[in-house]
Amino acid sequence: MPADFNWAIGGEAGDGIDSTGKIFARALSRAGRHVFTSKDFASRIRGGYTAYKVRTAIDQVESTVDRLDVLIALTQRTVDENIDELHEGSVIIYDGERTSMQDLEIPEGMIGMDIPLKSLAEDAGGAIMRNIVALGAACEVTEFPIEHLGSSLEKRFSDKGQSIVENNKTAADLGAEYVQDNYETESAEFEYELETTDEDYVLINGDEAIGMGAIAAGCRFYSGYPITPATDVMEYLTGRLERYGGHVVQAEDELSAINMALGAARAGARSMTATSGPGIDLMAETFGLVAQSETPLVICDVMRSGPSTGMPTKQEQGDLNMTLFGGHGEIPRFVVAPTTISECFWKTVEAFNLAEKYQTPVYLVSDLEMAVTEQTFPPEAFDMDDVEIDRGKIVDEDEVEEWLDDEGRFRAHADTEDGVSPRALPGTTDGAHMSTGLEHNELGRRTEDTDIRVEQVQKRQRKAETAEAEEDWSPREFGNADSDNLVVSWGSNEGTIVEAMDHLDEDDPDFQFLSVPYLFPRPDLTEAVEDAEQVVVVECNATGQFADVLEHDTLERVDRVNKYNGVGFKADELAAEITEVLQ
């Protein structure tokens, strides 16, 4: 039995692939197994190939691999699409009664299990449950205790009524019994046996982790406009934020979304919006206003493949330049990019603190694969006792007095040593002031005075300098710190690169790996780059946007490994590519 087991279900969009995958993933995590899921989906509601893949092991899993042990194929295309990942001994579960599947040829050495999924589902109460029949069969094949599937079905369907839950359980049982009666799963061909443990795991995706981080951080206002793959942040917060005294608005567009969030932030609520590339473009003008008016705001960009509408359901890390440089004029900002799903939670908390401490907009940058991937973690990975809140320089009624000018006017943009001014929330006596996108003096009044302009620009820039000195912007370190080779990456590639290291042979070069979660300010990698003989930057874009930035920072040339076909890196492919560049 290999250390990890890989399972997938594939079919047409609308076949319930996603929810079936989730039910199985949940069953595994409830049984104390670690899970890492991945999705392949097209930008349409019906039709188009869709697959949901689950990798599971007793130890934590950080990426997917190109191997399938059990495949539930609802269409011929499912087999065709995955043929390269199947191997000798792989099991293909299909419904031979379907006209389109009758001629299915099972490749040499693989085990085809022709199961009348639809008929059995009808026996259990409805054809709609055919995927559950298949799941029951998969449990039997893998000797995975079916009660865990029952418990996952319970969680999924209990709000639809107990009879729905029971029907689904029956469907699963019928699938398992069919395998028992017709196939010899005890035989030597079958090497699968999914053990269980007593551990409790959290199964969560990146968007959910961002939403949970926002609530933990005290976010009270969220406004957004639906867009793949950021919508799940809004769906997560809707209903939940209200439980914690907040509110979610589905705005009429992204312009409205960011302006509402700005208004709420200005009024004193921790506030956030999330979108993807096209929405970030629309928000760019207001982004400048947020920065210029020194309003704390978290703007989350869940990247997808661009430009324009690009490939809306595919992976890319193409918005780095937009988040670092986008917007007219020069705008102080922070750009934070979580590198794992659990980091999505912590970096969101941090983004809120940075925003308020420095009174700046913070881009929280994630990507499609991190957004839709579900991964298990021990619950301690989200220990709420570790959440710290820093609201920065909010002044109360008494403190306001210190910041009034001779005529009793509040100096909302007072020029301070650290670049951060006092903040009076509306309602504070004597704190009334104007905030504007126009260049302004300390009072927030419009000015074109050259000296004041320079003073205010420097004041705003100084916030980044202060933050650079005060906060910890270190990268996450992996691999061999003494190696001459350095691999650098940002965002969600971390897990795949860590796994790629395991795929290297003794003859392959080893390397140190730095995973960078802060893009501005960012760690100073000059020394690491100078010390290394060879540096490779890995990112999911065509031009190497982070590699450019690193070259600019260090004045050294770096090598690049890029992928931009819409699919994220795979560990074995990445191991080979990195090895090739380093040799």
Add this chain to the structure above:
Amino acid sequence: MSSDVQFIDFKSDKQPTWCPGCGDFGTMNGMMKALANTGNDPDNTFVVAGIGCSGKIGTYMHSYALHGVHGRALPVGTGVKMANPDLEVMVAGGDGDGYSIGAGHFVHAVRRNVDMSYIVMDNRIYGLTKGQASPTSREDFETATTPEGPKQPPVNPLALALSAGGTFIAQSFASDSQRHTELVQEAIEHDGFGFVNVFSPCVTFNDTDTYDYFRDNLTDLAETDHDPNDFDEAKDRIMDPDGEYQGILYQDESSTPYHEAHGVTEDMTEIPDGAPENATDLVREFY
């Protein structure tokens, strides 16, 4: 809220740079008086303005204020009110700001019925960019960018508001100080979105929609038997192509403001030092 607040307390020490005679002076004075008359003070008031001559208003008033980007003042006001329903929120802008670049937001702010007032200084021209046609300019109004007139009918903001489910729709005239103040006051006091379209003449670029024109053509609904609670009557007035009206065209007195409909009662500005008390429940949902 202190009762001894005067309208002068809402005035900033910044002298307006509007052209002498601009309608925006009268519009602003009425807004400040209305705020004072309704018992507000600068520290509990938030004024949001857009871009345009009209948008400068936030600078000349004293209160918590935000001067935003062109056309987006209404969403900002919505965010402010949701985050802190105790604040008195007033949004101001021009006809270009509100009915052109911000038209989408206008319709949605109306239908959301957020409890704030929206005062539009309608001069039927773009003032700050020096005299181009605005969405409320007449079909034959000649400007540098429309030498033969826009050749398209003007937007009817009152009709937009009514069709979007507006619960308070009024129109006033900057130079009729008393009536204008009263109408803004009513908008503030209305539970929901109080919309006032103010005829606020641009003396520099618009020689058609002048003080004299409005003086001669304006009918005050208070002097007619108009019933603002009657939707059909409001519709007839609003769709009347020949009438220029001042007064409340429509009001739904049973309107429920957005934040109440959505159960938002408390301000959102105070948060605990760490994660919320029962935040671990959020983690358990994922077991």
